[in-house]
Amino acid sequence: MKRPLLTTDYLDRAVTLYGDDVGVIAEDGTEFTYNELNDRINRLSNALLEWGVEKGDRVALLSPNSHRFIETLYATMQIGALFVPLNFRLQPNEYDYLVDDSSPSVLIAHTGFTEKVDHLKETTAEAGTSVEQWVAYDGAAAGEGWHGYEDVLADHSPEKPDRPDLSEEDDATILYTSGTTGDPKGVVHTHRIQHYHALIHSHHVEFEDDDTLLWTSPMFHINGWGHIYGLTGIGGTHVILEQFDPGTVFERIADHDVSYLGGAPTVLNMLLDYYEDADVPSTGEKPVRVETAASPPPKSTIREVEDELGWRIIHAYGATETGPIVTTSNSQRKIEQGDKYDIINKPGFATLNTEILVVDQHGEPVPTDDETQGEVVVRGNQVLDRYWNKPDETHRAFHDRRDGWFHTGDIATWDDNRMLTIVDRKKDVIISGGENISTIEVQDVIYEHPDVQVAAVIGVPHEKWGETPKALVVTEEGSELAEDELIEFTRERLAHYKCPTSVEFRDSLPQTSTGKIQKYELREEFWDDEEKNVG
Template identity: 45%
Template sequence: MNVPLILPDFLDRAVTLYGEKVAVHCEGRTVTYQQLNGRVNQLSNGLRKLGVDKGDRIAYLAGNTLEMLEGFYGVFQLGAVMVPLNIRLKPEDYVFILNHSESKVLFVDQDLYSLIEPIIVQLETVENIIVHYKEQDTNATDYDSWLASHISTDFDRADIDENDMCSLLYTSGTTGNPKGVMLTHRNNYLHAMSTMHHLRVKESDIYLHVLPMFHVNGWGAPFYYTANGATHICSRKTTPESIFKALQDYRVTVLHMAPTVLNALLQYHDEHHPVVEQDVRVVIAGSAPPPAFITRVEEELGWEFIQVYGMTESSPLSLVSTIHSHLTDLPKVQQTVLKSKAGYPMIGSDVRVLGANGDEVEHDGVQVGEVAVRGHGVMKGYWKNEQATQETLRDGWLFTGDMGTVDEYGYINIVDRKKDVIISGGENISSIEVEGVLYEHPAVLEAAVIAVPHEKWGETPHAYIVLRENMEAAEEEIIAFSRERLAHFKAVTGITFVDELPKTASGKIQKVQIRDAYWEARGKSGRLVN
C-alpha cells in the first residue's frame, strides 16, 4: 500500500521524536514542538469553523514569524492551499493576487496592514482578515485571541492526496501580471528530502530565518528543518546587526539568503568585527557571486559557502555547488570557481543545458544553451493560465529562461537570463560576467549591468553601481578597470552611480526597473529588448 507524501507528516515526526525540544524562538517567545503542534491544530480548527475546506486558498502577508511558520502546517492539514504574499508589493498587486487566487481568508501582520487597508473593498473573495500582533482598533480579527478561542489542540486531519496542490506562489510579475505557480505536497515533500541531504540538515541545527518564508516557501526551510527537529529562529525584521546578534545569542549554525544580504553582512563585519565562534553554513541563491566574494565569506567570516540554483516553478532548488569528494585535490582557486557556479543536479532533478536544436551542449564550459529541468519538483502548472503553462512546460521539461554552460565536471554555470544577454557587434556578452569583474573593484558594493544602445555596435554594457560607504571612484576609473580585466568588447562603456539598486523581496536585483530608469533619465518611454 502506498502512503501519500504529505507535508504535515514532517511536523508529526518532529512532535514524536522531539516533542519537548525548542522548535521556535520568536519575538521573545519560546515554543516546543509539542506546543507548536497544539497551536497548529488550534489554527486548523479555527479555519474549519470559518468554513475553510479542502482546496480553499488562504493568503498570508507576514514576515518570518512563528505565526507564518505555523500557518503552513495549519493550512496544509486542512487540505487547503497556502498563498504567501510578497511583503514588498504595492496594494494594487495584492488586489490582483488575492482576487485571482480567490483567497478566502487573509492573515496579515500589523506592520503590513496599511498595505491591505486601502484595498479591502476591492477584494472579491476574502471573507475574513485576521491580524498578527494586532495593535490598532480595526474591524479585523486579532489573531492571538482568535487562536485562543479554539481551545482544542487536537485536529481531525483532512484526507489529503500527495498530488493535491498545497502552495500557490505568485512570481514577481516584472512583465505583466504575476503568474501563480501550483506546487503539490509531492513536489514540496520530495524537494525537502533532496534538499535536506545536500544541505546536510541535522537535528542539532539552529536555523535563522533570514530568507523570507513567503519566497518559494522560504525554499522549503519550514519543511526540512522541522522534519529533522532543528530549532527555528524567527524575527519580524532583520538587519545585519540583528543577524549577528542572533548568531551569537542562539549559536545559529545555518542561514539562507540572497547575495545582496550576505554582502551587507560582510560590510557590517568589516566595520564592527562581531565574533561568531560556532561553525556556520550560509546557503545562497540568486545571481552567482564572483569567486572573490566567496573567498571573503570563507576567510573573513569563516563560514562555509554553499551556492544553490532554482526557480519557483521547480519547488525551487535543483542545483547545488558543493565540491565533489573526488575534486577536493583541485587547487583552492579552482574549487572556489566551482563553488561560484550554479552547480550540479540535486537528487531527483534532471537538469540539462540545451542548444537551439534541442540537444545538450558540449561539457566544455563554452557552448551556451538554455537550462531545462525535469523531476519531482516541477510545478503542476500556472493557476488559471494554460497558455503560460504550455509555453514553459514543453515535452516534459521546464524551460527556465536561464542561459548556461556545463564544464568538464558537470557543473552548470548560469551566464545570463535570455532577456539580459547583451549583443554587441554580433557578440553575446554575459551581464553576469561583467558584474563579476566590477565586484572586484574595492569601491564597488553592488553592480548591475544592462544593455544600452550604441550607434556602431548596436548595444554595449552599461553599469549601475552602488559605492561602498566612504569610498569614491570615478566613471573613467571603473571603465578602465573593466577594460583591463575583460575583452574590450565586454567592458562597460558607461556608469550610473546610484544610492541603491531596486530589488525583489528575496534580494534579487530587478534589471527591468533599472532599464526603465535608464529610459526615463533620457526622456524616453519603452523598454530595451535584447
C-alpha cells in the same frame, strides 16, 4: 509499501520525536517547543474550519518572517487548503491581482502591512473580493474589521482537527512569481512536490537535528526554500529574524549557536562590511554553513566569507517553479579535485534524482565545454504541477524546446562536470539583491509618463546589490524631464526595489528593423569590464 508524501509529515515527525524540544524562537525571543507550536497550529486550523475553510480553499498570508508564518502554513495545509504567501514588499495596488487570482477566503497579515490591503477589505461587497475573514497579528492596532491573531487562537481548541483524506497529488500551495513577463504567475506545488523537494534539499545542505537555522532569507520566497518542512521534520531549531540587520544577525548567531543561514550575495556583502568594523564573534560553538542563490557570489566574496567569517558557502540554483533547488555546488569530491572557489562559485550540478540539460534552440544538449550557451531545462519530482489558471503558459513551459521538460528561461553553459554557469536571463530579468525584477513591468510604468517617447530598462553593475535597474530614455521633443523626477514617478507606482536607481537620457536607442530595442547592445556598454553572472 506506498504512502502519500505530504507536507504535514514533517510537522508530525517533529511533534512525535522532538515534542518537548524548542522548535522555534520568535522575533521577541519567545521559545516554543514543537508541542507548543503544534497546539497553536491546531488552534488556527480549528478557527479556519469554523469559518468554513474546506479542502481546496485558499488562505493567504502577508507577512515578513515570523513564527506565525510557520503556523499558518501548517494550519492551512493540514486541513487540505492551499497556502498562499504574498510578497510583503509590494505596493498596495499590486495585491489586487494576486488576491483576485488566488481568491483566498481568509487573509492573515502582519499588522505592519494591513494598510497595504485595507482597500480590498473596504471594497469587499461591491468589488466581489473573495476574502471573508481578515486576521491581523494585532487586531486592535489594525483597526475595524480585523480579527486579532492571538485572540483567534485563544478562542479555539488545541486539539488536532480531523484531517481530510489527503493525497500527495492534492495542491498544497500557490507561490507567485515576480511577474517578470507580465502578470505574476501562480506556481502550484502539490504535497508531493513540496515534500520531495524538502527531502533532497535537506540532504544537500546537510541538516541534522542539532542544527539551528537563522531566518535571514524571506519565508515568502517559495515557503522558505522548503526549510519550513525539512528542518522541522529533522528536529532542528528555527530562529526568526523579522527584518534583516547585520548587527542582529551576528548577535543571534552567538546567542543561539546558529549553524545555518541563507542569503543572496548582497546579504553576504552587508555582513562582511559590518563584521570588518565590529568587534563581534562570527560563530557560536558550532561551525556555520550559508547557502546562497540568486547571483553567484564573486570569488573574492567567497574567500572573505570563508577566511574572515569562518563560514562554509553552499551555492545553489533554482526557481519558484522548480522547488526551488535543482542544482548545488556542495560537492567535497569536486572541490578537492578542482579549483575550490571556481566550483563553489558555480550554481553546481543536478541535485539528487533531478535531471538537468542545457539545450540549443532545437532541444539538443549543447557541448559541455563551459562556452556554448543554451537554455536550462529540468525534470524532477520537485518541478511545479502547473500555473494557477494559466493552462497555455503551463503548456509552453513544458513543451518549448524539449518536450516534457520544464524550461527555466535561463541561459547557461555547462562544463565537463555538468556544472552550470548561468550567463543571462532569457527574458531580460534583473536580479537585484536576490529579487527578480521585470524590465517589462518597469518600462510599462515609465511609458505612462507623458514626456517619455522610448524607454528601455536594463540591469547594470551595482557594488551592493549585484545589479540594479537603469532606465535609458528618449523624451518627447521639448521635454525638460529630469532624472530624479522620473525615478520618483516610478516609486509612486512600483515597489521601490523595482525602480530605476539611475536614468540616462539619449537621442535614440538601438533598434531592430522591426522596432525592437536591442538591449544586449545597451548592456554591453555597462558590463564590458564586468562579469555578468545571474544564477
